[in-house]
Amino acid sequence: MHDLDFLRTLAVQAxxxxxxxxxxxxxxxxxxxxxxxxxxxxxxxxxxxxxxGCAERAAIAAAVQAEGPGFRLQAIAVAAFGSDGAALPVSPCGACRQSLIEFGADAAVTFRQSDDGWMEVKAGELLPFRFILPSR
Ligand SMILES: [Zn+2]
Structure with missing residues (x-):
């Protein structure tokens, strides 16, 4: 099974x-x-x-808890469902985009599209003008 398909399955379960x-x-x-x-x-x-709190940042918190500050994000899948159980096209919110980039700007991000297919994009592409703490 393709790695992103595996993550999509886990995201649906979560x-x-x-x-x-x-x-x-x-x-x-x-x-x-x-x-x-x-x-x-x-x-x-x-x-x-x-x-x-959002699902994406909950997953990141779990990863940091398990792996420590060296955690780096390789890929993430996001799945959303409405009250009727139907899958919905939902992408990570702005705060989560910033959080994803913190751990991997080149990480693959996949989420459902309105045609029921899955979008795949790099985290950095989701938030091109992200906040970067200026060095002094
Ligand atoms: Zn969010």
Whole structure:
């Protein structure tokens, strides 16, 4: 099985674990680290909306927890489903794009398109004018 297909399958499974009682949008993410390990995450909402977190950053947190600060992102798949269970075309939000680039600007990012196919793009292409902390 192609590596991205494997990650897509894991992302779909992770989406089913989401806690999304407010938006009803269940999102799962599955990533492959440069070290060759897979990590997943799902969105976790809160009654105080800004407290909630995205699937992509949950997966990154799991990877950093497991591998430490040397973690590097090789690829990530994102899958989203509506309240009726239908797959939805959802790409990573702006905050997640910045977070993905932090760990791998050249990492492959794949998410579903409106035609039900999967887009594949490099993380850096999702946020060309990303924030870079100026060195002093
Ligand atoms: Zn996000």
């Amino acid at each position: 989406a089913h674990q989401a806690y999304a009682p407010y938006s009803k949008l269940r999102v799962g993410a599955a990533l492959r680290s440069a070290a060759g390990h897979a990590y997943t995450g799902c969105n976790v909402e809160n009654a105080s909306y800004p407290v909630g």
